[in-house]
Amino acid sequence: MTKRVLLTGANGQIGTWLYQRLREDTQYELFAFNRTELDITDESLVKQLMATVKPDVVINAAAYTAVDKAESEVDKAMQVNVEGVKYLAQAAKQHDALLVHLSTDYVFRGDSDVPYVEQDKPSPLTHYGRSKWLGEEAVIAESPAYIILRTAWVFGEYGHNFVKTMLRLGAERTHLNIVNDQLGGPTYAGDIVNAILVILQRYFTDGSRIKSGIYHFTGIPYMSWYDFAKAIFIEAVAQGVLQQAPTVSAISSAAYPTPAQRPANSRLALDKIAKDFGIAPSDWQAALQQVISDYKKKIQE
Numbered sequence: 001m002t003k004r005v006l007l008t009g010a011n012g013q014i015g016t017w018l019y020q021r022l023r024e025d026t027q028y029e030l031f032a033f034n035r036t037e038l039d040i041t042d043e044s045l046v047k048q049l050m051a052t053v054k055p056d057v058v059i060n061a062a063a064y065t066a067v068d069k070a071e072s073e074v075d076k077a078m079q080v081n082v083e084g085v086k087y088l089a090q091a092a093k094q095h096d097a098l099l100v101h102l103s104t105d106y107v108f109r110g111d112s113d114v115p116y117v118e119q120d121k122p123s124p125l126t127h128y129g130r131s132k133w134l135g136e137e138a139v140i141a142e143s144p145a146y147i148i149l150r151t152a153w154v155f156g157e158y159g160h161n162f163v164k165t166m167l168r169l170g171a172e173r174t175h176l177n178i179v180n181d182q183l184g185g186p187t188y189a190g191d192i193v194n195a196i197l198v199i200l201q202r203y204f205t206d207g208s209r210i211k212s213g214i215y216h217f218t219g220i221p222y223m224s225w226y227d228f229a230k231a232i233f234i235e236a237v238a239q240g241v242l243q244q245a246p247t248v249s250a251i252s253s254a255a256y257p258t259p260a261q262r263p264a265n266s267r268l269a270l271d272k273i274a275k276d277f278g279i280a281p282s283d284w285q286a287a288l289q290q291v292i293s294d295y296k297k298k299i300q301e
């Protein structure tokens with residue numbers, strides 16, 4: 001029997017990927033909504049659509065993601081990332097649906113020397129991070145069956161991300177300054193979707209083997225934005241997307257101040273998801289080749 005999946009934020013960076021993959025998977029009947037179709041802060045609409053769809057799974061890819069703007073739009077960020085998430089969790093509970101919710105490395109302060117494990121206590125530096133943490137808490141409080149998937153440094157074919165920004169700037173400038181004192185695991189959006197599909201498969205074949213909880217999933221190897229930028233330019237030149245790479249200088253975060261301070265250590269430990277679901281860390285290097293090749297096709301069209 002096909003399973004009914006309700007997807008929110010279906011046109012975001014990760015949401016678009018989820019939409020593409022779930023739409024073509026015959027195991028699932030997909031009910032996908034972008035923000036204009038379902039604003040998750042509209043409690044009565046959330047309830048109404050849940051009652052119509054009667055989902056087996058709710059995947060929340062909707063979020064307020066403007067990290068810097070959240071510093072001055074705290075209420076807006078909280079409304080979407082906490083209240084909206086609470087409404088989804090309550091409605092998922094009412095329909096006995098599994099809630100798969102995306103969260104972030106920004107729940108952590110980033111002052112640890114080692115990758116963060118799921119049990120580490122969040123201590124966000126920013127309003128965005130705090131809103132995402134409180135959203136996690138809302139899921140845990142309201143929903144009996146949930147997976148919170150924390151990821152980081154997402155890139156892919158859709159939406160805005162660091163890889164696309166570097167390709168654009170690389171074509172416009174001969175020199176760039178990039179921070180080298182923040183470390184993380186670049187994560188391909190398509191691999192996040194693969195991980196979610198593995199989790200759903202397990203849930204539907206043997207739900208009793210699913211433990212509600214928080215899971216970390218990112219790409220490896222971990223590196224700095226500076227090293228990631230250099231890897232992007234090497235690949236872009238190799239594929240002929242750029243004639244020549246810009247020169248790149250490593251700078252400190254202090255030399256590139258932003259309204260929201262980023263965690264210095266965004267590395268997430270990946271053992272739990274490997275142990276419980278057999279999901280290996282994503283290999284961002286292979287994915288980067290694919291994303292740049294897709295970018296090349298698009299600019300040639």
Ligand SMILES: NC(=O)C1=CN([C@@H]2O[C@H](COP(=O)(O)OP(=O)(O)OC[C@H]3O[C@@H](n4cnc5c(N)ncnc54)[C@H](O)[C@@H]3O)[C@@H](O)[C@H]2O)C=CC1
Pocket residue numbers: 008009010011012013014015034035038039040041061062063064065080084102103104105132150151152153154155159160
């Ligand atoms: N992009 C990244 O590097 C990372 C993202 N994440 C998490 O992954 C999730 C998805 O992120 P992305 O796809 O990158 O973000 P995105 O900004 O591309 O997509 C978010 C989507 O949510 C929608 N949205 C915003 N407010 C809404 C509302 N009130 N009701 C319904 N939809 C609403 C937007 O229209 C957009 O389609 C978020 O939970 C984010 O916190 C976690 C770590 C890193």
